[in-house]
Amino acid sequence: MLRVRENRQGLNRRIEVARVLVGVVFAVLAIAYWYTQIVRGDYYFTLSESNRIRSVRINAPRGYVLDRNGAMLVDNEPAYTLHLYRREAKNLASSIDLASAVLKLPRDQVKARVDRGLRDPEFLPITIAENLGIEEVAGIEAHAPEHPEFAIIVSQRRLYTHGASAAHALGYLSEASLDQVKATDSGYRLGDWIGQKGIEGAYERLLAGVNGERRVIVDSHGREMAEERRLEARPGQNLFVTLDLGLQQIAEEYFRDKVGSAVALDPRTGEILALVSSPSYDPNWFTRRVSAKEWNSLLTDGDHPLQNRAIQNAFSPGSVFKVFVAYGALAQGLVDPNATVFCPGHATYYGRTFNCHKKGGHGTVNLRNAIKMSCDVYFYALGHRLGVDRIGEIAKSFGFGSPTGVDLPYEKSGLVPSEEWAIQKRHARWYPSETISVAIGQGPVLVTPLQVARALSALVEDGRLPTPHLFYASQEPRSGKRLRYTSETHEGIVLDPAKLAIVKDGMWAVLNEPGGTAFGSHVPGVEAAGKTGTVQVIGRESTVKAGADKKKLGNHGWFAGFAPRDSPEIVVSVFVENGGHGNLSAAPLAKLLFLKYFGKPMPEPPAPRPQQRAEKPEPPHFLTAARNEAGGR
């Protein structure tokens, strides 16, 4: 068949045009790829590297905390977290069903967690539940073949072995706050655990160690394909604290139904042997993500369980103060220890009558017996002779009015009054009559139980003020190498041993002679000495409060003591809020601690009640800014 060629001029022209168009398109594509690959190549190469390489942190195991004898106080335990990888899930609904069945959680709750996670990028796992039990872990693992989307993450959780025991000394962990993340500049991220308060807070750096890092190659699902580089974590140091768990537990048992605090100190070194603040809390709550209800109950509890009363509550010292006033007066030669004062049960200064706690009076008393029987009238006379500023100087030389420097955060400094203080802070001149009450530890003198223990340490240690501390030693977990704390003491005042002996003798009589205020807490087999104190709770709103809470109006009891008399190894300071008189509420704990410390047989009932009749403290008679006023013995 032969066909005539039709006219194809137009068609051929268009084909030529098309050829140019095609050429242009390919040229443009080539240029675009040139730009992307050559001009911007480095930029995209960096992006591809950051795509595939992910830095994964290796958490450094946190150091343990042990007591001075090596008893475990804070341990780590494995905690299991359930993660869900969305991309692996064939059917999210069935994943939710399985999780809710195994965890015995309401389906809605699980679904809510999943829904919340759906907003995050796909490669991030969704956290379904924390703190799984072993059975739950097994339940999930059993379904691993059909449900590859679930992953169990094992991490270390802090375990406070003895629950609420020593909680205030140990502190707790909580998730780092936004401020902490910004402030510390030491690699904390939101959601990281960080030590709060106590040892955990004070020695955070030591305990936390240094996190390591793994640079891993991941695929687009975030799955690890290979490890590129690894920098091992440096585990945190194990910390031995000065606490003695045995003493600590005895004190805690004693405070089970009481509010208050107690400190036992080694006066030679400042090592804190026991530190109790009651009521306490269980630090384990925080690491198990405390529920809103539990948290609220902690915050709204009128007794403020989170507060460390041994360093954060300052009260009038009551008659415990007398021993320091007595020594000060002796040291300055303002009193002859043998000179006597006649106590008729009251005394008059500046037109006011000041009562002694013993209505009938103590009769003729010298310094030793004034301490032994806690005669108020004797110390009124002493205070009158010293004046407030000299009393203040004495108090300051024993460390009152300033922080002890203990290795715990949020310590209060208390208050030591002076005429200058009255004008500057109170904007009213000092009334001389106030000095009379300050002499027996009432009025605007505020001290913490730890300050009392430290001051007493100075008294028995020839004036050296130790720095109370909990740090005993740190231990490198790999090598086992230990690092001891070097004791730090301040030269306070130089004490005259002869004058000191008189005060010590009076304190010995308190516990060891009939008529001593704490003779009922006499410690058989131990040469113990001490001083009681009682603070009557009164404020201007007292009448209003009286209607509200009678319990809160009871007297506060103090006791400060040491043993043995001649070369003291332990100083004890006990404060019981609204517990009644110091001889009844506070001294019995000191007795128990002395017995325990010196290995003497412990009495069967926790705290035998002394058969001594308590006398009523005098009514309040001063207008002071202090929260508590005092009448004491």
Place this chain on the structure above:
Amino acid sequence: MIGGVASVPRRLDLVILGCAISLALLGILFVASTTGAGRLQGLATRQALWVAVGLAGLVVAVLFDYRTLLKISFPLYCATLLPLVYLLFFGVRIQNVKSWIRFGSFQFQPAELAKISTALLVAYLFENEDDGKLRISAFVKLGAIVAVPFLLVFLQPDLGLALTMLPLLAVGLFFGGLPVRGWIAIILVVAVCAGGAWFFLKDYQKQRISTFFNPDQDVLKSGYQVRQSKIAVGSGGFTGKGFRSGTQSQLRFLPVQHTDFIFAVIAEEWGFLGVILILGLFATLVLRSLTLAGVARDRGGVFLILGLAAVIFFSVMVNASMMIGLLPTTGIPLPLVSYGGSSVATTFLSIGLILGVHYRRFANA
């Protein structure tokens, strides 16, 4: 009718054949690279099988007289549209699209065949049109011929596959001789329709379009694919990261890398050199087709070559632009290279037809 065996190579265009086979082999190589491990293992073997099937189809297409095909192009056209209609009503959704027909373990996209039959019918339409101006009647017929398969595929809904029908319309209009004012009118109408359609688009559709214009805005959703493929392409640099060493592809940051995004894998692993190799092979194939079109025996042959080459050219252009974000992601594979049996086999068939037209270029053959 069939010439002596010795004369076959001489008469067959070996440039086009060589380009096509090279591209198909590169395709098998990179399908193997991206599917070496895991559940996709074995796809390269399958792809090789399809290439073999395609080559067999190519031989048949070369030997079969295209004139016969043009004569029966209307019944062929109808026959290939039937499965599309069937799919619309009884199709099973695979990846949200009803475009596959299953034969045992093999799946086939009838739309791919419809492209060829539509190209045949368009060529048949212009067989008897005069050179010069496009007549109104031809214009309407051309519109209808392309619109029917376009809509059938568009409703599956497979926008990418439907769009590959459009080059046939463009070929008809341009080579059929649409005057300049006709082009202006068409552009105006399209612009007005597009503007109006914006108000009827669903939010997610608008989202996709705005993602195209600003892919970094929405890194983890719609923009993810484009961003990852740009990173893959860009990070390849001049010589690439080496075969099977592309981090973007081997670690699966690239989506559907063995199918639509295989060009990004080549760009990452073989760099700009690999890109130039692939684009060069395609450019040679298309430009050579235009040359062959110019020497075809009759108008039907010219239009058949132009239509089939335009479809391939369009797919390459859109796919290559997609990788680096020059055009929105539409799901158009790279012909001969991307994994996919129907696409590979029908592209070889198209090339067979192109070669066949050229094979019979002498009037007395």
